[in-house]
Amino acid sequence: MVKYNPKNWFGLIFHSYSRQVVKTLTPFLLIMVVYTALITFLIEDYFKLDFHSTTVVHSLLGIVLGLFLVFRVNSAYDRWYEGRKLWGLLLNNSRNLASKLNAMISQENEEDRKFFRELIPAFAFAMKDHLRKGVNIKYLKITDENIKKQLGEKEHIPNFITSLLYQKLNNLLLKSKLTPNQFLVLDKEMKEFSDILGGCERIKNTPIPYSYSMFIKKFIFTYTVTLPLAFISEFHYITIPIVIFVFFILVSVELIAEEIEEPFGGDTNDLPTQELADKIEKNVKELLD
Amino acid sequence: MVKYNPKNWFGLIFHSYSRQVVKTLTPFLLIMVVYTALITFLIEDYFKLDFHSTTVVHSLLGIVLGLFLVFRVNSAYDRWYEGRKLWGLLLNNSRNLASKLNAMISQENEEDRKFFRELIPAFAFAMKDHLRKGVNIKYLKITDENIKKQLGEKEHIPNFITSLLYQKLNNLLLKSKLTPNQFLVLDKEMKEFSDILGGCERIKNTPIPYSYSMFIKKFIFTYTVTLPLAFISEFHYITIPIVIFVFFILVSVELIAEEIEEPFGGDTNDLPTQELADKIEKNVKELLD
């Protein structure tokens, strides 16, 4: 995530777009320039057609398309914000669990305290990588070689960590180191860990429906390809900047929506999952030391 | 569900529409071409009417219609996403239940473990088919012939599986194989199974209200049928591509909304319920082995 000052207008307006966006947009813009110029040349100077055009159709459909894009961006933003909420909950929940375990497990029981001190942050780190390229167990700070080996055999690491945490709690209950009601209270936190994981996996694995996504792209395409026809008869070569301007706005919106709706990667707009996992580690350590 | 790369614009724009959509749209488009051509011919060349037309009414109503369609697609999308959320919850919940049962039922008690190992995934498979054509018990991987026979006598299979799971838990409580608080914790998961089932049934059985659906279709119909009148006096035969263009956009949106709002079938845009059920089976097996 880029840290930025939202009130610094000039900085934001003249800031160069992130490389990826430039890479994506430039060829499209060039193609549109050539295409519009060609169409204009053919109609105006080559065939010298007495072309009678209207902007009414494109005005009307432009508003409809605009509505679609605004909703598109907003539903992408909703996903992004849901992802943020889930990670906020994870931070919260990790703190809560640590704070409760601190009160419930006696200071002498260093073994169990260490178990939770290591595995609660490990869940956050594993989840972060699971939502990116996949978990590499080497980077999880777990000192118990036995657990490390077990994790190495599993495919779904964060899932298995939850399972380990749950087994530990159940053992503590059976050994009467936790009262039944303390167990109930901790179970609530545990349930949320797995709900958070499930929510993030859902966001990652569900793009907007195929036909919806295809339709918006086809709509933008058909719209901009026919756009020169609406302006040529009156504006001649000035049609080129007009088409580029409209095209730039429409495609930008779609690109932003695409960027935002996958919030767990390492891109510019993605959520600061690395920082959040670090924060969880620091907080849990402080509470369970 | 079609797996696709949302960033591959060219692929998406020129990708041929799914057969079903083509089948639905082509005759309509042809009818519109013939209709518009006929109207134009009659007014322009046959009766040679001095027809004075306006695009103002269609501009205004076009925006209103556009608003309806955008909301229509978005409420269809909300359903689709709610369906996805429910199946995500099912995956989550199945894992949770298995993970908790694994901690609570001792490794020696192979009989009860097997019961849950088979019936938790069976619920997912039964629900998947229940939301499609109906459940065929043959395809459920249940080895206990007694249970299979019982299922064969019932109409609502997923419902009855929940009931079986609940009876088993209650028995374990009565035999003191579960403590009262463990029972409370497991009950929460069970409740969610039946909430998920109920939610999916609701989505499947509730189309948008009859008069609303009828109104949108009548609006699109009246709008496109009168559309040629707005353009003929100025554009003559060029009216044909204009009308087709607008018609294509409007009908596409309605068709997409119709496709998306029933997310549990086997169509291109439907949810990958088969894959999710397979995943549940694999996960539950790993956890309860």
Next chain:
Amino acid sequence: MVKYNPKNWFGLIFHSYSRQVVKTLTPFLLIMVVYTALITFLIEDYFKLDFHSTTVVHSLLGIVLGLFLVFRVNSAYDRWYEGRKLWGLLLNNSRNLASKLNAMISQENEEDRKFFRELIPAFAFAMKDHLRKGVNIKYLKITDENIKKQLGEKEHIPNFITSLLYQKLNNLLLKSKLTPNQFLVLDKEMKEFSDILGGCERIKNTPIPYSYSMFIKKFIFTYTVTLPLAFISEFHYITIPIVIFVFFILVSVELIAEEIEEPFGGDTNDLPTQELADKIEKNVKELLD
């Protein structure tokens, strides 16, 4: 609720509107025809005014009015869907309660089983009628004459059924036929029964605020009454179909919103509460037999 095939376009477009809508709309449409014709005649042929008109004001206000109507329909739809959700929950909850009671109350205790087998569906039937014209106890399938007499003395029947169910559960707890945790689990289901009832009553008793409803109707009225003035100078008698077309769309939307927002009656678009109550009866019988 009308069962219909949402993909059958022709059927839907040419389907005659339900009688009620026709009855409501026809006189309005006739009045508008006469009114517009009169205005046109007076201005064009009688006073022969050199009337200079504009469509800008009506375009602008038309979009604002369109926005209001779209939001209006959507908030009506939200209510309708909330009603559907609540009835879906009722079905779910009745099944859940029956399934749990089946596991908790022994097969021998036929008396208590019968009590629940009759009263759970009775709640659904009573609620259905309570949301329509009022409950007639004769139609509730309750064999216990004592309960029937008690119900006869009360005004709010579904409320009193919940109270009876709750008393029974409390008695079972006091007689130790239910463990404290089983009681807790069943209490959750009971709470939802009364939440569902409360939600449906709220939807039924709360129309949109008076001034909002009045404003939308005044807006539509003022808009259509002044609409002829915008078109006369250019379109003369063709103003009549234009005004009727716009008027038809605007009033239809408002009528649909009115129909949808009260979903518990016996009208065409209303929820199938009768079918749902029947389904509850069948399901609960199967589970508690």
Next chain:
Amino acid sequence: MVKYNPKNWFGLIFHSYSRQVVKTLTPFLLIMVVYTALITFLIEDYFKLDFHSTTVVHSLLGIVLGLFLVFRVNSAYDRWYEGRKLWGLLLNNSRNLASKLNAMISQENEEDRKFFRELIPAFAFAMKDHLRKGVNIKYLKITDENIKKQLGEKEHIPNFITSLLYQKLNNLLLKSKLTPNQFLVLDKEMKEFSDILGGCERIKNTPIPYSYSMFIKKFIFTYTVTLPLAFISEFHYITIPIVIFVFFILVSVELIAEEIEEPFGGDTNDLPTQELADKIEKNVKELLD
């Protein structure tokens, strides 16, 4: 709250606006008439300026303003509906609590039954007045003079009633007149009482942000003040009814939003909190008699 028949169109359209709205609107409308007439006179007849005007800017900004107003009304409506939901919950919750207490407190224990029979409705009445002008203890039907005196010393009456109810429940638990699980069940209802109170206080005490409210009013003002300039050159004195028409629509919307967003007063559009409190009293009495 005005009870009205939403299907009686003529009644609603020609119904005279509530006095308050008329009082507010009339002077504004008169000022606008004078202002527009003056501007028109000055430009057209006094200075005889060759004024070249455009309606494009006002069309565009009119749509933006319309969007703001629609959202404004809808967010006001959401508040109103949230208030309605909270009072619906209160009715529900009071019934539930009474129904549960009826099952849990024996018929002989008239003292405790009377305590709840009086204090549950007292909470509703106190909350109603607390959200209006403040509570007058005289109107609360409490017979216990001791409690009345205690209430007289407190500032926040509904809050203190919840506290009294909670103390009573805790005492019943300590005296073993309630089992621990019955206490848990009742605690849930109590928590909702205070959540309902908190929600209503929030709605009452939080107008939309200052700068947002100020902006919308400034936007309407600037828009209507400059509106004559857009029409004068073409419509001369007909500008006056056009401006008044647009102004009337815009200001009406804002006034409706203002009326709706404070739903707890005694105005025409406000919620029927008096009736609801009466209903709670009647219901609780029936259940706890």
Next chain:
Amino acid sequence: MVKYNPKNWFGLIFHSYSRQVVKTLTPFLLIMVVYTALITFLIEDYFKLDFHSTTVVHSLLGIVLGLFLVFRVNSAYDRWYEGRKLWGLLLNNSRNLASKLNAMISQENEEDRKFFRELIPAFAFAMKDHLRKGVNIKYLKITDENIKKQLGEKEHIPNFITSLLYQKLNNLLLKSKLTPNQFLVLDKEMKEFSDILGGCERIKNTPIPYSYSMFIKKFIFTYTVTLPLAFISEFHYITIPIVIFVFFILVSVELIAEEIEEPFGGDTNDLPTQELADKIEKNVKELLD
């Protein structure tokens, strides 16, 4: 937060904007005046270009931009309102916890009562400052020097206060001063404290995504910079007020959104967190005295 009368139109319209907004807007407006004047001068009087312009493109894109801004303001308002809800919950929760502790901890146990009487409000004050510039322990009214010292060593003060409260509750449970079910009931309130804190931190730390914010600013910039070109050929120097008018509206909306979306500072539109914390202190004192 500014207290204002939303029905005092004149006061609101002519009220001078808060200094900050004026400071931000004035230079922008001046630059736009100079820029538009220069462009007009160059095209009209210096190069005397026969410039053929159109307002269609800016009309269309203006509506799209308007849609974005309306959604932008509304999502900012949603954040603001969520912040308000969380603080309302905090008030509610603090009261609830105090009210429950009052019933559960005997009047003689002054030590524990004092602990909660001081630390519950301290949480609110610490949270308020934590969301602004950071907590200064001097301003927290805690008399126990030991606790004060502990707080001084921690970074995240509100978090640590929750931890202290939780430890105290756990100790009371272990010393049997609280029954297990009382502990369960209090745990729910404690969980909400940390959820409220987490929610507020999320709102504070998550601006809208970088690329979205940048896009809106770029869109406004490009739009207003090209706006003069659309009006010059027809309106000459009158283009200047037109451009300024549009520019003023667009930038105002964005500025309001920016102001509203960070609701925890000390600015004009920010939430009255100081007053709410004072209220919590007063209420808790009254209840636990």
